[in-house]
Amino acid sequence: MESNSLIINLKDTTFSYSGDKLILNHLSFQLHSGERIGMVGPNGSGKTTLFHIIMGLLKPSSGRVELFGKPAHDEKDFREARKKIGLLFQDADDQLFSPTVLEDVAFGPLNLGKSPDEARDIAFKTLARLDLFDFENRITYKLSGGEKRLVSLATVLAMDPEVLLLDEPTNGLDDETEEKITDILKGLNLSCIFISHNLDFLFKTTDKIYAMANGKIFLDEALVPHSHVHTHKFGRLPHEHKQ
Amino acid sequence: MRIEEQFSTGESFVHKLDPRVKIIVAILYSIVVAVSTNFSALLPALGISVSLIVLSTLSIRKVLYRLLLVNGLIIFLWVFLPFTYKGESLFTIGPLVGTKEGVLYASQITVKCNAILLVMIVLLSTTPISTLGHAMSQLYFPDKIIHLFLFTYRYIHVIFQEYNRLINAMRIRGFKPQTNLHTYRSYAYLVGMLLVRSYDRAERIHNAMLCRGFHGKYYTLSRFSIKIGDILYLSLMLSAILGLMVLQWRVIV
Numbered sequence: 001m002e003s004n005s006l007i008i009n010l011k012d013t014t015f016s017y018s019g020d021k022l023i024l025n026h027l028s029f030q031l032h033s034g035e036r037i038g039m040v041g042p043n044g045s046g047k048t049t050l051f052h053i054i055m056g057l058l059k060p061s062s063g064r065v066e067l068f069g070k071p072a073h074d075e076k077d078f079r080e081a082r083k084k085i086g087l088l089f090q091d092a093d094d095q096l097f098s099p100t101v102l103e104d105v106a107f108g109p110l111n112l113g114k115s116p117d118e119a120r121d122i123a124f125k126t127l128a129r130l131d132l133f134d135f136e137n138r139i140t141y142k143l144s145g146g147e148k149r150l151v152s153l154a155t156v157l158a159m160d161p162e163v164l165l166l167d168e169p170t171n172g173l174d175d176e177t178e179e180k181i182t183d184i185l186k187g188l189n190l191s192c193i194f195i196s197h198n199l200d201f202l203f204k205t206t207d208k209i210y211a212m213a214n215g216k217i218f219l220d221e222a223l224v225p226h227s228h229v230h231t232h233k234f235g236r237l238p239h240e241h242k243q
Numbered sequence: 244m245r246i247e248e249q250f251s252t253g254e255s256f257v258h259k260l261d262p263r264v265k266i267i268v269a270i271l272y273s274i275v276v277a278v279s280t281n282f283s284a285l286l287p288a289l290g291i292s293v294s295l296i297v298l299s300t301l302s303i304r305k306v307l308y309r310l311l312l313v314n315g316l317i318i319f320l321w322v323f324l325p326f327t328y329k330g331e332s333l334f335t336i337g338p339l340v341g342t343k344e345g346v347l348y349a350s351q352i353t354v355k356c357n358a359i360l361l362v363m364i365v366l367l368s369t370t371p372i373s374t375l376g377h378a379m380s381q382l383y384f385p386d387k388i389i390h391l392f393l394f395t396y397r398y399i400h401v402i403f404q405e406y407n408r409l410i411n412a413m414r415i416r417g418f419k420p421q422t423n424l425h426t427y428r429s430y431a432y433l434v435g436m437l438l439v440r441s442y443d444r445a446e447r448i449h450n451a452m453l454c455r456g457f458h459g460k461y462y463t464l465s466r467f468s469i470k471i472g473d474i475l476y477l478s479l480m481l482s483a484i485l486g487l488m489v490l491q492w493r494v495i496v
Contacts, residue, residue, distance in 0.1 A: 057450045087454045094447040099373030111456030141400045
């Protein structure tokens with residue numbers, strides 16, 4: 001695929017639940033091949049909805065969705081696109097539904113038409129890539145929160161997507177697991193959009209950060225001077241900081 | 244709390260049997276025993292079940308505990324059936340007359356239940372749930388039944404956790420169940436909230452599956468292979484079932 005080709009193209013998209021306030025407000029958005037975009041924004045600003053529109057899980061009230069240069073209207077169009085776009089859900093319990101880890105990771109490849117042997121092979125390789133050794137026969141609901149997140153990521157990567165959409169991948173993880181996920185994601189050569197409230201994580205894993213508010217997207221590359229509250233010893237005594 | 248599959252792992256011969264053989268035997272055996280009415284068939288059936296349990300080397304204490312739960316319900320049959328069934332009088336307690344037919348009927352049900360339950364414990368609970376699901380799919384059970392079965396297993400735990408979260412949320416705000424409208428209403432909210440949340444979750448899971456290319460067909464990784472032992476066991480059990488049918492109906496001589 002040529003670089004810089006347009007993968008996701010939303011044109012003037014609007015979405016609302018039956019006439020309520022607009023969750024996406026005439027939003028236009030583009031993702032080119034090789035781009036790594038971070039997405040921040042307050043709760044309820046429409047970030048997750050944006051992902052669901054891209055995947056065809058929600059239908060926009062108006063506007064157009066184009067994926068890989070082709071307009072996407074019905075389930076059939078999206079079904080094709082989903083083979084190349086991987087979405088990681090916020091709650092790993094939604095993603096992991098098979099009794100064992102191996103079966104869950106093999107689920108996507110099997111749906112793509114791989115034979116059971118190939119699927120098993122892919123699952124093992126993907127788990128190994130994420131350092132998840134001896135996980136294949138673990139019971140999914142008995143995994144810890146961090147393990148669930150890593151296995152969920154494996155289930156998405158096993159489908160060998162061209163684009164990765166992650167919805168708050170570091171939410172609720174301890175430092176160690178967060179670092180591990182950050183390293184894994186930095187090493188992936190994919191186009192991606194990561195939703196997160198964790199700016200440190202986004203600075204490390206993405207090239208630019210967009211902000212979402214009230215159903216619209218703002219490019220947030222400009223530097224904004226601002227001060228931080230900070231703590232140090234004897235902070236209660238009157239003192240000055242040099243610029 | 245977790246839902247344990249207490250008997251699903253082990254080294255005995257029943258653990259090594261092909262799950263498809265186990266399912267077939269369990270179904271045929273249960274049907275034949277359930278429709279049998281003749282003690283000359285039911286008692287041997289109980290004998291077969293007990294010997295299977297003994298051979299399976301499952302912990303007898305745990306098996307008895309499970310039997311106790313079911314027989315707790317059967318006690319009620321013993322309280323009512325002898326006195327409500329019409330027939331020859333066997334004994335009297337005050338104004339109540341116990342009939343022979345009633346007692347026989349109650350014992351029939353007791354023997355049937357225990358025989359079937361023991362075989363279910365030996366054959367089905369010695370197989371991990373996920374394996375059972377896959378075996379069912381290889382036996383051409385309808386996809387929908389298998390999905391229901393596996394999803395129930397996977398999410399009953401999540402729903403239980405959600406229930407616990409809600410109960411705790413109520414407790415930390417001083418909720419104490421009492422016999423009043425406030426209690427009933429709060430419990431109704433709890434159940435309602437659980438239903439709504441389960442429904443939402445079902446939708447999210449379905450979406451997650453769609454994102455991974457699901458289109459209604461569930462593929463499985465596992466393949467089973469029939470061994471000599473399986474064939475031996477299957478023929479042995481089929482002959483036993485046939486024997487029970489002969490004892491019950493005496494049609495084949």
